[in-house]
Amino acid sequence: MNGLNMLFLMSGWATGYSFGCDIVDYSSSPMALRMVNVCWLYYFSKFIELLDTVFFVLRKKNGQVTFLHVFHHSIMPWTWWFGVKFAPGGLGTFHGMLNCIVHIAMYSYYGLCTLGPAFHKYLWWKKYLTTLQLIQFLMVTIHIGQIYFMDNCPYQYPIFMFIIWLYGFLFLILFLHFWYHAYTRGQRPPKVMKNGISKNKAE
Template sequence: MMNGLKKRPKITPLLVCADPRVEDWPLMSSPFPQTLVILIYVYFVTMLGPRLMENRKPFDLKRPMIIYNFSIVVFSIYMIYEFLMSGWANGYSYRCDLVDYSSSPQALRMAWTCWLYYFSKFVEMLDTVFFVLRKKNSQVTFLHVYHHSIMPFTWWFGVKFAPGGLGTFHALLNCCVHVVMYTYYALSAMGPAYQKYLWWKKHMTTIQLVQFVMVTVHIGQFFFMKECPYQFPVFLYVIGLYGLIFLVLFLNFYYHAYTKGKRLPKVISCGMSFRNGVYKKAQ
């Protein structure tokens, strides 16, 4: 070697390991466009929006909210069907399901469904925008904004590197939960005449708990398998940690709100839900 120096090992860029099938899909060429969108979202819902609304009356968004919520329900049902047909009801074992990187119709269908789920996380940012425009600023908690920011950010990496396999089970479950939740939101937004159809409101927390238990158990299998060559195990650690953290948060809420019979402070109970206000009657 020249000057007695050893040649440094070549470092492989992370994006070399990316799935080439998704390269040209919207927002997938680089993480920077989505990062900009997320930063604009955080800035608007925490600073700009409240400032603009400070001396204005709350917007009457009843009709837009009804349309929006029912649209999310329909979109979630469609994604459930696609997740099932592209793997979870069509070949997956619910154990060590690997990512299929082939160009087969089923593999491409799963990858595209993952992208749709990723895109839905940006649509759901409107939850917070509605809060701001209706001057429900107490519901724009740190946990709420954090959830709506971190989900699209982390899912970009999921779609970019591992669009399929056992790392997508939590997305299927989340779509199922959203069908129930956004149906509740839509009916609640329709006014007092529809409150009689919301008798199942008290079960919303239980549904969330079941979701996180199932996610944690499903991902937890990976750590007890003798051999499971899942291509990007780091994603399973992230999903497992995320599911476990929210399981603990919801168990804590459930214990104080229902077992002990005590109501949590408004800011905490709102912060515990994905879409703050789930535990109280919509205004």
């Protein structure tokens, strides 16, 4: 994900995009073709992420196969297929670039989880990881929403802007719902220790 993030930056977001009305470049310029390749790589990465759900099921961690998890991982490949086929570039790729940044932190957390109980003391920041995800979807919603306040933005597929805005807004609500139940009301699923005793542990 770190590599994809750098590719997104070098393909436009750090080399010329204005973070405003950035339309899709359909030319054969090296920069435009690089962005197309990055979009395809990001698209394929969404299928790899579906393996999270497969591993949860195989390990019988059904409590982690929530509506939020399944909806998030299943909708992205479909929406990005349309994006990468018709509009591989421009302001519609901002959420992909931002998502790569968040995934660096997320998979670092998952990596520490797999190292065993000795490393669990370093996992105190899960709450802040959720905060980072909330910030991500808030930024996506605001960034895409600005197109409706621009006087003239000739983005080629305005319908994609509405879909991305709806995606960002829905996930903002779903993650806020998760935050409320997990950290405000403290109703997270109990952790089952090796001795079979259920134990809730604040993170």
